[in-house]
Every structure is written in structure tokens, then in C-alpha cells.
Amino acid sequence: xxxxxxxxxxxxxxxxxxxxxxxxxxxxxxxxxxxxxxxxxxxxxxxxxxxxxxxxxxxxxxxxxxxxxxxxxxxxxxxxxxxxxxxxxxxxxxxxxxxxxxxxxxxxxxxxxxxxxxxxxxxxxxxxxxxxxxxxxxxxxxxxxxxxxxxxxxxxxxxxxx
Numbered sequence: 001x002x003x004x005x006x007x008x009x010x011x012x013x014x015x016x017x018x019x020x021x022x023x024x025x026x027x028x029x030x031x032x033x034x035x036x037x038x039x040x041x042x043x044x045x046x047x048x049x050x051x052x053x054x055x056x057x058x059x060x061x062x063x064x065x066x067x068x069x070x071x072x073x074x075x076x077x078x079x080x081x082x083x084x085x086x087x088x089x090x091x092x093x094x095x096x097x098x099x100x101x102x103x104x105x106x107x108x109x110x111x112x113x114x115x116x117x118x119x120x121x122x123x124x125x126x127x128x129x130x131x132x133x134x135x136x137x138x139x140x141x142x143x144x145x146x147x148x149x150x151x152x153x154x155x156x157x158x159x160x161x162x
Contacts, residue, residue, distance in 0.1 A: 009034060016040035023048045035060040042066035052077055065092035075102060082106045087115065094118035 015021055016029040017040045030041045030051045035058070041047055042055045043066045056067045056077050067073055068081040069092060081089055082103060094107045094115050107119035 009037070012037045013040055017044055019044060019046045021046060023051070027051050030055055035063055039063045039066045043070055045070065045072045047072065049074060049077075056081060061086050061088045064089045068093045069096040078103045079106065082110075087112055090115045091118060094122060096122070 012029060012032060012034070013036060015025060016032070016037045021029075021044065023046075026041050026044060026047050029037050030047075032038055032041075038055060038058060038060065039062050041051065042058075042063050047055075047070070049072075052067050052070065052073050055063055056073075058064055058067075064081060064084060064086070065088065068078050068089065078093065079102070081093060084090055090107060090110060090112070091114065093103055094110070095118055101123075104119045104123050108116050108123070110116045110119070
């Protein structure tokens with residue numbers, strides 16, 4: 001554990017979150033001994049995909065959640081995290097899946113009712129924001145349109161999680 005006077009930890013933490021950090025710096029910090037620095041790398045929008053792939057397998061749940069909720073994380077990595085064995089990772093995605101409707105759609109079918117309900121609430125929140133004139137990404141707006149059509153026509157999906 002680091003004390004409040006440990007400048008090296010704080011310097012590493014700040015550098016790991018810097019969107020101007022080089023890919024070499026982020027790659028090095030992705031292997032830091034302190035999970036909080038690795039989590040900071042996972043949150044950074046400048047983190048290269050290959051580093052996010054590695055961090056998606058980190059033993060610390062908070063790091064994997066940060067990867068899954070980073071807007072720069074490709075959907076295929078988020079999709080993998082939809083099947084994480086730790087409920088906290090899936091719940092984190094259900095609460096904050098960054099404008100990737102497919103991920104929320106997967107989590108609606110999660111075997112854990114808490115996660116499925118959170119995914120539904122997140123979709124409803126986006127729907128409410130869109131109906132009140134707040135902006136959503138074009139991808140998510142397209143997803144919502146498709147999602148509404150599927151639900152109203154009773155179409156079923158061919159996937160689940162858990």
C-alpha cells in the first residue's frame with residue numbers, strides 16, 4: 001500500500017491517465033504493480049487497443065470494468081467482457097456501456113436478473129435522453145431504432161450470457 005506521501009505512485013497515476021501519454025508509456029504502466037495505475041491506463045482514451053486487450057484479462061475486477069467502459073475500447077473486447085465470470089464486470093458494463101447497443105442487448109439476457117435489469121435501465125435512460133432532445137451517438141441512435149423494432153415485432157435474439 002502506498003502512503004499519501006509516495007510521489008512515485010501519484011506521478012505514475014497521473015501519467016497513466018494523461019490522454020497525451022505515448023503508447024510506450026501506457027504499455028509500461030499497463031504492467032504496473034499497483035492495480036490503480038493499471039485501472040487508470042484502462043480508463044485512458046489514448047490507450048492502444050493491444051494494451052486494452054491485455055488489460056481486459058487483468059486479475060483485478062476494477063481494471064476489467066475500466067476497459068469495458070472506456071469509449072475507445074472496441075466492441076469485440078466489450079463483448080468478451082459480457083461473459084466475464086465476475087458479476088461486477090458485467091454490472092459495470094450494464095451501467096455504463098459506452099454507446100454500444102449490442103453490448104446492452106447482450107446484457108439484457110444475462111442470467112443474473114440484477115445485471116439484466118440494469119442493462120434495461122441504461123437503455124431506458126438513453127431512450128429518455130434521446131426523447132428529451134439530448135444527443136446520443138449516431139451508432140447508439142441507430143441501435144435504439146433497431147432495438148425498438150425488434151421488441152415491438154417480438155423478434156428474439158440468438159444469444160444469452162452468463
